Amino acid sequence: MKETEISTLGEFGLIDHLTENLPIAQSSTVRGVGDDCAVMHYDGLETLVTTDLLLEGIHFDLTYVPLKHLGYKAVVVNLSDIYAMNGTPRQITVSLGVSKRFTLEHIEQLYAGMRIACEQYGVDIVGGDTSASVTGLIISITCLGTAPKDDIVYRNGAHDTDLICVSGDLGAAYMGLQLLEREREASEGIKDFQPDFAGREYLIERQLKPEARRDVIDELRQLGVRPTAMMDVSDGLSSELLHICRNSRVGCRIYEERIPIDYQTAVMAEELNMNLVTAAMNGGEDYELLFTVPLTDHEKVAQMKTARLIGRVTKPELGAYLVTRDNAELEIRAQGWNAFNSNQ
Amino acid sequence: MKETEISTLGEFGLIDHLTENLPIAQSSTVRGVGDDCAVMHYDGLETLVTTDLLLEGIHFDLTYVPLKHLGYKAVVVNLSDIYAMNGTPRQITVSLGVSKRFTLEHIEQLYAGMRIACEQYGVDIVGGDTSASVTGLIISITCLGTAPKDDIVYRNGAHDTDLICVSGDLGAAYMGLQLLEREREASEGIKDFQPDFAGREYLIERQLKPEARRDVIDELRQLGVRPTAMMDVSDGLSSELLHICRNSRVGCRIYEERIPIDYQTAVMAEELNMNLVTAAMNGGEDYELLFTVPLTDHEKVAQMKTARLIGRVTKPELGAYLVTRDNAELEIRAQGWNAFNSNQ
Numbered sequence: 001m002k003e004t005e006i007s008t009l010g011e012f013g014l015i016d017h018l019t020e021n022l023p024i025a026q027s028s029t030v031r032g033v034g035d036d037c038a039v040m041h042y043d044g045l046e047t048l049v050t051t052d053l054l055l056e057g058i059h060f061d062l063t064y065v066p067l068k069h070l071g072y073k074a075v076v077v078n079l080s081d082i083y084a085m086n087g088t089p090r091q092i093t094v095s096l097g098v099s100k101r102f103t104l105e106h107i108e109q110l111y112a113g114m115r116i117a118c119e120q121y122g123v124d125i126v127g128g129d130t131s132a133s134v135t136g137l138i139i140s141i142t143c144l145g146t147a148p149k150d151d152i153v154y155r156n157g158a159h160d161t162d163l164i165c166v167s168g169d170l171g172a173a174y175m176g177l178q179l180l181e182r183e184r185e186a187s188e189g190i191k192d193f194q195p196d197f198a199g200r201e202y203l204i205e206r207q208l209k210p211e212a213r214r215d216v217i218d219e220l221r222q223l224g225v226r227p228t229a230m231m232d233v234s235d236g237l238s239s240e241l242l243h244i245c246r247n248s249r250v251g252c253r254i255y256e257e258r259i260p261i262d263y264q265t266a267v268m269a270e271e272l273n274m275n276l277v278t279a280a281m282n283g284g285e286d287y288e289l290l291f292t293v294p295l296t297d298h299e300k301v302a303q304m305k306t307a308r309l310i311g312r313v314t315k316p317e318l319g320a321y322l323v324t325r326d327n328a329e330l331e332i333r334a335q336g337w338n339a340f341n342s343n344q
Numbered sequence: 345m346k347e348t349e350i351s352t353l354g355e356f357g358l359i360d361h362l363t364e365n366l367p368i369a370q371s372s373t374v375r376g377v378g379d380d381c382a383v384m385h386y387d388g389l390e391t392l393v394t395t396d397l398l399l400e401g402i403h404f405d406l407t408y409v410p411l412k413h414l415g416y417k418a419v420v421v422n423l424s425d426i427y428a429m430n431g432t433p434r435q436i437t438v439s440l441g442v443s444k445r446f447t448l449e450h451i452e453q454l455y456a457g458m459r460i461a462c463e464q465y466g467v468d469i470v471g472g473d474t475s476a477s478v479t480g481l482i483i484s485i486t487c488l489g490t491a492p493k494d495d496i497v498y499r500n501g502a503h504d505t506d507l508i509c510v511s512g513d514l515g516a517a518y519m520g521l522q523l524l525e526r527e528r529e530a531s532e533g534i535k536d537f538q539p540d541f542a543g544r545e546y547l548i549e550r551q552l553k554p555e556a557r558r559d560v561i562d563e564l565r566q567l568g569v570r571p572t573a574m575m576d577v578s579d580g581l582s583s584e585l586l587h588i589c590r591n592s593r594v595g596c597r598i599y600e601e602r603i604p605i606d607y608q609t610a611v612m613a614e615e616l617n618m619n620l621v622t623a624a625m626n627g628g629e630d631y632e633l634l635f636t637v638p639l640t641d642h643e644k645v646a647q648m649k650t651a652r653l654i655g656r657v658t659k660p661e662l663g664a665y666l667v668t669r670d671n672a673e674l675e676i677r678a679q680g681w682n683a684f685n686s687n688q
Contacts, residue, residue, distance in 0.1 A: 049435070049471060049488060053473045095396070132402050
């Protein structure tokens with residue numbers, strides 16, 4: 001039998017491969033694999049569903065992530081996918097695999113974080129599954145949401161001349177992770193080690209307790225702006241821009257000087273001798289919303305409090321490029337976090 | 345900090361504990377945790393969602409389960425939960441965690457089995473997630489279904505004097521597992537070992553390729569029978585009967601002579617020197633439908649091809665008992681498969 005290493009495909013390659021030519025039997029399936037959420041039309045409203053599998057040692061490291069924060073984040077990343085479709089999250093199911101290393105109190109902490117996130121966003125936990133696992137902690141969450149049919153924003157609606165916007169700032173969650181890893185290494189073998197996060201609290205919070213940008217969705221509605229394409233930034237801005245370009249069959253120009261970066265992120269990049277723009281473009285786990293709007297909405301988005309204009313959509317043959325401060329054009333490549341990288 | 349071993353609670357204890365007093369914020373949440381599926385009302389139809397997490401070394405052993413069969417079964421057990429609510433499965437999402445031991449072809453086989461099951465039952469795969477895992481294979485499937493509001497059958501609707509029915513036969517999947525384990529042990533260290541399943545094909549099929557009982561739902565509809573309570577038999581008849589009794593606040597009497605058992609199951613129990621009724625009551629993984637109907641439907645269920653009458657619902661103070669052939673009454677206890685047993 002032919003044997004292909006999964007790592008040669010990468011995560012998206014494997015999904016694409018497996019779901020190629022997947023038949024659709026149900027007339028209620030409006031959209032299946034290939035966007036932040038699947039969309040089902042049962043009646044007046046559309047039902048959205050999204051799911052995430054988080055594995056210890058792959059997606060999180062419990063040596064520096066408190067279980068309560070992990071629970072919170074595990075829920076938020078799913079809600080973020082529903083918002084990224086311009087929908088409203090409604091319910092989640094939670095399945096856990098738990099090794100003998102964990103006590104009931106550990107799992108209570110995890111669940112407490114989940115419950116806080118649900119309360120925060122008005123979402124119900126409606127089911128799930130809990131089981132022993134051979135090694136480590138496994139978290140699988142599925143979120144259902146709804147949206148009126150005409151409100152739903154896919155990845156494939158961007159057009160030439162549209163404006164590209166992103167909410168919040170980028171790269172901070174990645175820098176938070178670097179900081180946590182640095183302190184963990186420093187703590188090794190030292191009793192009662194006190195990590196020093198002074199002045200870096202924002203980076204830590206962005207890594208450990210991200211939020212889903214419901215406020216961006218609200219502001220867009222208030223302004224009467226309906227994005228033409230939208231995604232949440234989980235794998236990094238570069239990766240998500242290329243998803244929108246590929247799905248919408250367009251190109252893009254992003255301006256380096258417009259990329260929103262927090263002061264703490266910049267200081268940390270300097271300290272670690274890392275390229276700041278690379279970190280912001282490829283860091284991932286920002287859970288910000290990346291969206292495109294028609295050029296005619298320029299004035300509206302220019303006044304947004306939660307998002308800013310970072311570039312424009314072009315014809316596909318112009319490719320996807322980052323325009324630097326000195327006007328050079330760098331091709332955008334996906335260097336986002338990849339769970340099948342051999343160095344994971 | 346207080347430390348409680350999870351094993352002291354068992355799987356159901358842990359879920360009950362974690363979901364106690366869970367708030368419901370959404371008016372669309374008709375039913376949350378505590379039945380085969382959660383129920384959401386968005387519009388005219390109800391949306392059903394159910395989820396299952398399957399872990400290598402806990403729920404399946406790849407030394408004797410072919411990946412294609414595993415994929416098929418992983419889907420079917422979710423569909424079974426939707427049918428157990430008297431609903432129609434519509435879509436599933438599939439998340440996989442895959443260790444380096446697996447090649448692309450392995451995962452293709454797994455997915456092929458899933459696709460066959462989906463085709464068989466007219467269900468769409470609409471999303472999911474694929475990731476590396478540190479050890480072993482992890483499968484998380486969520487199924488969405490629909491049902492008209494008045495069709496949905498919960499676990500809590502059984503009343504005193506109702507009749508208790510079960511579809512198909514019981515204990516065969518458990519015996520299939522015993523047979524597979526025996527052959528695996530016999531094969532150890534023997535090159536080109538050929539397992540001997542002659543005359544036991546039914547047991548192997550029941551273990552490796554169970555079906556969801558859509559036909560039972562169809563027959564009930566044709567007869568105009570709406571069950572008062574229903575569950576699928578995944579953990580064993582005893583365990584499920586006690587769920588219905590507890591949720592409906594009733595007791596029950598089940599008649600040993602009425603319990604449907606296949607000839608191959610009986611022969612295998614004899615050979616293994618196991619108590620046949622214990623195996624049928626507690627074996628689990630049958631994925632048959634257990635349901636109660638009003639006494640007035642006696643004639644209708646008596647003529648069913650897919651199910652048979654096995655007992656009756658009583659007042660709660662009468663408890664839950666198995667009436668043996670010699671008219672002794674044995675209290676029904678849940679001895680079903682428990683993923684938190686210390687001997688797992």
